[in-house]
Amino acid sequence: MTALQLCLVFSSALFCVGLVGALARSNTILVLLGIELMLNAANINFIAFWRFSPSPAPATGVMFVIFSIAVAAAEAAVGLALVIAVYRHQKNIRLQEANRLKG
């Protein structure tokens, strides 16, 4: 297996862990954690494809990932603020109970 394939297998595994976490957990913070894991799996893919591309000289992959990390940080801040807002309304952070905005 080449190094690139190893990276991809690793990132897929990470993605699956994140997906299972996001789907199976009822604690909203853990769901957010799962989403972060999936994001990081995507970041690893960026880096891997950049690093093993024929001409990795310009730092495109790294720049993408730095942007994505910055966005993820903002997303985490918003997500946690939402969790706190949800907690104030329903006194717990169970995701399946947060359905009052349904159509």
Added chain:
Amino acid sequence: MGLSVQNLWLIPLLPLVAAAIGALTPRTGRTLAAGAAILAMSFSFLLSCGALVTALANPATHATSNFAWFDLGMGALRLGWLLDPLTAFMCVMVTFVGTLIFIFSTGYMHEDANAKQFFCFLSLFASAMLGVIVANSLLLLFVSWELVGLASYLLIGFWFHKPEAAGAAKKAFITTRIGDLGLLLGMLWLYDSTGSLLFYDGGHGVLEAGALSALTAHTALGGFALSTIIGLLIFCGAVGKSGQFPLHVWLPDAMEGPTPVSALIHAATMVAAGVFLIARVYPLMSADQALAHVPFHALTVVAFIGAITALMGALIAVAQNDIKRILAFSTVSQLGYMMLAIGVGSWVAAIFHLLTHAFFKALLFLGAGSVIHAAHHEQDIRSLGGLRSHMKVTFATFAIGMMALAGVPFLFSGFWSKEGILHAAHEWDVSRVPLLFGLAAVVLTAFYMTRLVAETFFGKARSHASEHAHESPASMTLPLVVLAVCAIALGFLGTPAFPWLQAKLLGETEVLGHSLLAGSGLMMLSVVLVALGLGTGWAIYGRVTREKSTSPDPLAARFPGVIAFLGARMKFDELYAATVFKLNAATATFADVLDRFVWDGAVRFLARLGEFAGVVNREADEDGLNAGFDAGSESLRGTGKAYSRAQTGDAHGYLRIIAIGFVVLVLIMMLGGNR
């Protein structure tokens, strides 16, 4: 025997492995977690001794081992390890004190159900702290610095079910973050102007002549040299971490954590990291000393902040009643001494005091822990008393620690290191204020420590708990004895007659004892001052001891206003509540109003506008175009209803659909082949 700089990373790695083991063991595996932590620390201690051997062989060199972390654009971000006597002495101190405190914790945390988590956090802390020490890059130092802050947060809030502990953890984290913002800004500015963050890099590091002359040649705002501004920004970080005025408020509250944590993190090591940082970047801090045209030098600020902190901490400690709070404010005061020493230009005196303080303050905190453990978590000295006969080992070792802290002459380490600082302050020609503040704090230190010992160990037991106190187990008294021996012996590494430690830190191979007579006048004065403090303390609190835990404090009866003001910690918390918190709340309210009325108002206005246009349209359309659209709308409504049934509001449902869609897409791509 020696450990080369290339292998220096092993020292922080071992505790990190122990932390990982601790994290992965189940809750019942406390013996495994504790054993791994102690074993890793002991091995780190041996490695540190090896590093010390290497460093002392060539004390004048800064051995480095640098590597590129990652390439980015034009250059690479480089990190590295640094081995010089400063690193080596700090490593030995942290690992040695750390090992003893870990052993003590096995006894102290015996009854706690979460003990394995405790050892995991302690190991994480030790690893991060050692990372701060061995780093040869401000960036690596900063990363470890933040990890240290995280570990401190976790450990202060270890008993998080207590609201005070949870609040104290938050307070510590946020207060130090204010200082860290300055450190981060200083770091970015430094990188921007020198293009490197390595301390030493064969002539290209930021602490070497080339970068320093470039920094001093540059004038930034207000006529300051660039190095002054960057130095002061870095100092902000040290102010936060080392509990200096005005960011000291978190340190006394941090005593909500378990006592071994107070001993390790909030007395011996982490709070000293700020002093270590300033000693490490001392070439940068002192680079502007030669400039005459600047308004003031960076080190002058350091000296004054240190002097204010030293006096303020000692004053507040006089009026506290909680055994750990007294020690906490004493730590604040001693850290002020260290900053003062750096400010007046003697960073070696600061590091000497840092090392001796680490041992005797850890001893005092562990002694306090032993008392608290024996007295069933009674921490108020007014309700203790008479423990001398029940806890002989604890009393003897605590008394040694107390005398080292008070600076009892000639035998105890604290005397020699404090003397070095006062001597340096005496020779400083900018201002007399730091020396006077330092001398005043000497009296106060001797006074409040005498009070603490007299109230806790002498007199008669004033509560049920202290009446039935009994000596702690060997796992707790053994570290006390070892630390007590160190609290005496360590002083002789740096007496004026034979300043071996100072010479090694400065990189001089020849040990030259500067004459004892040079500072003997000052020494006599401080001996008198210590005697004055001890005597007054004993006269007020020792001769006539307290009868009941509720009987009034003799000093508070004499000066009620002053003691109440000091007892309320000079009202710093109230001051911040009235200023910073108010400002923060006002900003939040402003943002809320902006969001709720201005932006929301604009949106509502647009919506109204649209509604109005709709009404006009309807009036126009009602008669003309109606009939044909009605049927169309009806079918749209039906579709909408069907779709709205899919909107269950259940986020998991949405996630599931996304995931299934994803799988279907992947399947299509795989089966469809490449096009």
